[in-house]
Amino acid sequence: MKIRCSTFLNCHLLLFRLYFLSLLVFTFATTPEEDPSVIVSRFQKYLQINTAQPHPNYYEAADFILSQANSLSLHSQTLEFVEGKPTLLLKWPGSNPNLPSILLNSHTDVVPSEPHKWAHPPFDAHLDPNGDIYARGSQDMKCVGMQYLEAIRRLKASGFQPIRTVYLSFVPDEEIGGHDGAEKFADSDIFNKMNVGIVVDEGLASPNENYRVFYAERCPWWLVIKATGAPGHGAKLYDNTAMENLLKSIESVRRFRAAQFDLVKAGLKAEGEVTSVNMVFLKAGTPSPTGFVMNLQPSEAEAGFDIRVPPTADQESLEKRIAEEWAPASRNMTFTFKQKVSVHDKFGKPILTAADSSNPWWTLLEGAVKKANGKLGKPEIFPASTDARYFRKRGLPAIGFSPMANTPILLHDHNEFLNQAEYLKGIDMYESIIKAYASYVEHTRDGASREEL
Incomplete structure (x- = not known):
């Protein structure tokens, strides 16, 4: 009896210790949800940097992005294909660098504005009582650049480790054609060495509950x-x-x-x-x-x-x-x-990305948005031009996606704004997308189709 009782007590003591240890591990392994106001505040700081053409303050924007990269322990490079026009390249290394990488692209410049025609100064990033953030670039496309970073912040806090390497590029001059930014970047030796498999770039706001997603654009x-x-x-x-x-x-x-x-x-x-x-x-x-x-x-x-x-x-x-x-x-x-601009890529094919099950990146995007409680609308051809065309021209798949549902389309318009709730939901979308893309291992370069790579 004594032996059995001692064994019984020892077992319970061991179970209690294991339980207490698991509580400690859980406590230190998880990070409390960050105050949404702090997240929104970082977005506002980026919006307050005047990067309007024709004289964008690129270096102030670069310093801000680099400070965010450092806070996330991301590798960073500043490239200047043209003097005075920095391209920032951030890197989150994956555990398998042989797999094609993921590129999340955004541009730092914005179009000019007419301040006297705005309800709030376009570079104040004013937050009104409804939660609307008024600023030039709130939709096009400083929101997306910051959502990439915030999504990675969450993934890192959760302990997620990417299998594929994730790159973030912040390029200049998109609003005046991208010739000194994305075009030179896409044609560079640095880009060739990145082994990019999929590019994600900007889309458009959606007035309804469905997120708009783009597989091509008009030339x-x-x-x-x-x-x-x-x-x-x-x-x-x-x-x-x-x-x-x-x-x-x-x-x-x-x-x-x-x-x-x-x-x-x-x-x-x-x-x-x-x-x-x-x-x-x-x-x-x-x-x-x-x-x-x-x-x-x-x-x-x-x-x-x-x-x-259109490429069709x-x-x-x-x-x-x-x-x-x-x-x-x-x-x-x-x-x-x-x-x-030709409607064909360098292989002579229409400059578009497959928007069906033949493209695993497309399927992954659909699943990731759904998992984050979002809805995708019918795939579209972007009516104007974005930097994505320079990557599609190389034969790479590129998807345009700016997660802004229930939002009027105000890019280049007076009183451009984005509601803070939609901005925060967009971070959820990118967290899910980046996690799905960075975890994908089924196809490698040796066995993949041209549409994937």
Whole structure:
């Protein structure tokens, strides 16, 4: 009996010690949830840095991002492909560096604003009683850059260790084309050595409960049409004057635009699925000290058009339309492109990312958003341009995603804002996405498809 009693007591004592030890381990292994106001405050500090074009304060933004990286013990590099335009590259090493890595891209610059037309100064990051944070860049796209960092902060606090390496890039100049930022970065030896398998970049806010997600974007064609003709008296009717020929072209462009827009208004196609054309300038006339000479028909006239072409469009057909209908040589017309981005990648394939089960990264994103209690809308083609195009051009999959549901689309608009509750929910989304991506081990470079890599 004594032996059994002693054994019984010893067993209970051992169980009590194990229980107490487990409580200690749990206490030290978990981190209490951080005060949301502190998280929002970090976002506000980033928003308060004036990085508006044409004179963005890149170095102040870089110092802020580097301070956040240091607080998270992330490796950091500052790259300057062009002097005065730093690209920040942060790294969270994975346990298996042979697996293709994950790149989370964002840009640090924002578009200009007209402060007198805002309810609150655009770089005050004012938080109103409804929880709305008013600031230039709150939607486009300082929110996403900070959400990446906050998601990693949470994952590190939870003890998560990535299998794949996670990179974060903060690039300049996206708002003026990205040529000195993402384009040079994507073409660099540094990028080649990163062994990137998937790129995540920006998307758009969604007015409803479904998050918008983008698998491609329209390619910009900036077209200038020029008409020439003999000058003449303003009272005389001439054939083939510069102005008359240009007006014929503008009408032809207008009819094409209306036909494309009708598809959108009828609900047959989304905005990103049609070719949009908008006239952005008209230059003609003979200047005078008081304006223009009114009794002289000019010998030259020009018009500029911002054309956006989806990767699903027939590029050759559009080129033929421009040459034969919009700017025919038979009407003394010529045309040039200030910018013309091909709808094909370097492999000759349409510049888009598979948005179905053939792409494991897409499937992982869907599952991660659902796990975080989010809903994805129908995959879309981004109607404008982002830095993602430079990565897709290399044949890499790139997904555009800015987790802002129940939010009006206000990028580049007056009174741009993001509600703090939506911002915090977005961190949940990225925490789930990064965890899913960084844990994915099924495919490696040797056995993966081109769509994955």
